[in-house]
Amino acid sequence: MKRRLVLLGAPGAGKGTQARRLAETTGIAHLSTGDLLRAAVAAGTPSGKAAAAHMQAGRLVPDEVVFGVLFERLAEAAQGFVLDGFPRNRAQAEELDRRLAQGERGLQAVIDVEVPDALLVRRITGRRICKGCGRNHHVEFVPSRQAGRCDDCGGELIQRADDTAAVVAERLAVYHQQTEPLKAYYRTRGLLTTVDGTQAVEQVGAGIVEVLGSGVAGAAGNR
């Protein structure tokens, strides 16, 4: 089974959901730069202070700040990793290659989770996240039983500040301009596979498991 992978795809494509499932079923580390940066902002660290305004505006956080929150964690991921939200531009992809080459732990797969823009906008603007446990709900697609409360833990459901329509437009523009060209970068290395991200969560997950090869299918089938 391949254990060192990148999930590529626009905001709202379902990378976080799939990465979480994969981490649970395989034990590889789920490394989301968005989550790491949000934690840094919440903790008020220097990285968080440097990142906050960029995140609120839907722009990319400077590479050095992202490297600072990510690479220490990546070095600890001895069982493998699924990167979610990184790399997001060419400089980050090249830096990742350099770091992984040092440990002879090169990428084994890059999976592009593809979803049309119109659906991405609906998915992101309707997304609500539990303050308590982090579970995602959606006002239209995954409504909670009790309005504003998480089905799992009863925690308060909130909208991420950068999930509003205006910021989403900026995030999608940044994706198309800076991140989408990475498809070609990885395709030429023979690493890229595209999975249809409009399918149900389970089907997208099965597509990813297929790319990763034997050793995951049994575990994923238990969920």
Ligand code: AMP
């Ligand atoms: P995400 O949760 O992946 O949608 O990320 C939320 C925000 O965090 C993005 O809109 C960026 O401002 C910032 N961010 C996350 N990952 C990166 C990255 N690899 N490079 C630059 N900024 C990032």
